[in-house]
Amino acid sequence: MTRLWISTVAFALAMRAQTAERTFYFPKPVGTAIYTAPMKPLTRLADLKAKHWGATNWSELVIDDGNSRGHVISAAPGSRTVRRLFPDSPAWWVVQEGRIRFEIETTPGKYEMFEARKGSYVFVPERHLHALEVVGDAPAIRFEVTLASATPIFESKPKGAGNSEIEFIPVKLQTGMNLLDVPAEKGRPARFHVNIEDLEAAHKGQMSWSEPAERRNRVRGNFIYGHKQNNPKAAPGNRGHFHADFAEFWIVLRGTLRWTLEGLPEPIFASEGDIVYAPPKTFHVPEFWGDGPSCRLTSSTYPNANHITDAK
Secondary structure, three states: OHHHHHHHHHHHHHHHHHHOOOOOOOOOOOOOOOOOOOOOOEEOHHHHHHHOOOOOOEEEEEEEOOOEEEEEEEEOOOOEOOOEEOOOOOEEEEEEEOEEEEEEEEEOOEEEEEEEEOOEEEEEOOOOOEEEEEEOOOOEEEEEEEEOOOOOEEOOOOOOOOOOOOOOOOOOOOOOOOOOOOOOHHHOOOOOEEEHHHHHHHOOOOOOEEEEEEEEOOEEEEEEEEOHHHOOOOOOOOOOEEOOOOOEEEEEEEOEEEEEEOOOOOOEEEEOOOEEEEOOOOOEEEEEEOOOOEEEEEEEOOOOOOOEOOOO
């Protein structure tokens, strides 16, 4: 019993030492953050819709930074993607407008099918066949994210596919759950779909809350919900935090939020469907704003992302 107690104490002390904050010196570039196209601090859904006024089918690349690739895609009713999978990349979507029916292969030949609507988050792990179809009588707009180098592999040879530079060849690969993936927290099963209204119902009565969207191989997301009065009381001059080698970006699912981003002369305000982007090495402070509730979905490509703050 004594040996077990000593072992337990040693483990607790080791964990405390591992998680303790220490002071280091970071080689931070001098000057403002650089936004390389197509990235920019704020992508407003309303601006994209105005740009494509009168068109139903369009796509805008809004993130392509070497880690993530993100498109905002509008599609007409009845539009459908063919079944595909990414061998090494997860994929996720947020439905910004309309209704989309998804199908995701769970076991060979068996699919989970569900309908996603505005405010829905949909996730598919690598190695899983999936397809989507716009349903209803209105177009649907979705934010679609993969790893920057993701290559789709198709269930059947696409019609009219191939050219002098690309040929579609038959291949074999493993599908289904990646046994080497980051384990789900507390044994939670994979969640392919959730809507912001479902989350609000699950947290009924709570003014603020946070829960993981996904934290798996090369993907991390969190739903963070609250009201203006729930913002932490930051000390004067607090610049928030930054990430060393990857960007963080967010899509607003509910209400309005304010971001203070290093290098911008004024804070920016984002509403439902808008996308905010902070490059690597850029301090950022997101805050709930407005009179009602707000919710942001965070995203990065590192399951255990480190937060770097000023040493003061």
